[in-house]
Amino acid sequence: MLAGLSLPAEAAGDWVVVPSPTYHDLDWLNAVAASSSTDAYAVGSSDSTTYQVLQHWDGTSWTKVRSVERAYHHGTLGFYLNDVAALAQGDVWIVGQVFRRHAPAGAPFTEHFDGVAWTDVSNPALHSPQWSYQVPGWLNGVAAMAPDDIWAVGQWYPRGSARQLVEHWDGTAWARIPQRRVGALSFLYGVGGSGPDDVWALGTHSTENGPYRTLIEHWDGKEWTLMTPLSPTATGGVLGAVSAIGPDDAWAVGLQEADNVYQPLIEHWDGHSWTVVSDGLRARGYAVLSDVVAIASDDVWAVGTHRTKAGIRALIEHWDGQHWTKVSSPPLGRHRSDLYGIGAIPGGGLWAVGDVFRRHQRTFIEHCC
Secondary structure, eight states: OOOOOOOOOOBOOOEEEEOOOOOSSBEEEEEEEEEETTEEEEEEEESSTTSOEEEEEOSSOEEESOOSOOTTBTTEEEEEEEEEEEEETTEEEEEEEEEETTEEEEEEEEEEEOSSOEEEEOOOOOBOTTOSSBOOEEEEEEEEEETTEEEEEEEEOTTSSOEEEEEEEOSSOEEEOOOOOOSSEEEEEEEEEEETTEEEEEEEEEOTTOOEEEEEEEEOSSOEEEOOOOOOSTTOEEEEEEEEEETTEEEEEEEEEETTEEEEEEEEEOSSOEEEOOGGGGGGOSEEEEEEEEEETTEEEEEEEEEETTEEEEEEEEEOSSOEEEEOOOOOTTOOEEEEEEEEOTTSOEEEEEEEEESEEEEEEEEEO
């Protein structure tokens, strides 16, 4: 049985800030993935969407991989890069949203690195049953099980209302996997799993005139199944990321609303059911969790943002098998900071990415252990 979240004294952290390139006046990083201690990628966005915010770690420093403007190149207007997955040094996937002349409201975007060059990979066209033209959609999360088994999730708008979007790469092409309709609106933000027959996709959905509720789906190797959603408060909740150690051990994080204040939401899967284990965090006031990485049953990390006496600051939490503990992040004086993504380094270590406000919003990277 999992213990509830306790509130011990803040743990001493080993996190350090690592310099990160800047792009424009407003830049941020959404996700990070590493294949080794000398190979990692971080992706994000900019207020000028014509920039691809894509950075690479070579063991010494973070550098821009592609910062050139590709506006109007082959009809492309701009990008948002939302997530990245790295199977190996020469097998990296990025997902997000692309704005093109024929799809100005946005369309799903995937890009692949084969060790030599990055290539834009075509996604299935999204057409409404009643409209002949392509409808908007985008991808928020990606998980790589194998070179021929990649999952990406997001949302699309077949009748003007958001519906969950799931796509699969089989080694040759992306295909859209039809999903059961859930509520009036539905979104998928995160995807992850422990193997080809154990994949989780999660997000949120709403009923007519009702609050948003958590949304969890599971792939067993044959079909997607809608799980019983957990929304611990009457005002609902959102799940944004998931990480699985095995079929009986997975973690999901996000936010819930209580007393008109956003609170962190953490849920755990034990092989039978999802259980909310984040109630203890409510005493800390405003806080949200954006990403999670599970390394072992007694070594799970989550990152996000919370309000402190000094203002809005990055939030790092660690699970040791019994308790969640807040871990100190490097002090940044009066500057606001947020963490949106975290990734484990094979062989040991962690990267966390987000933004920091120093006159302007800038990319922000931390490293631990």
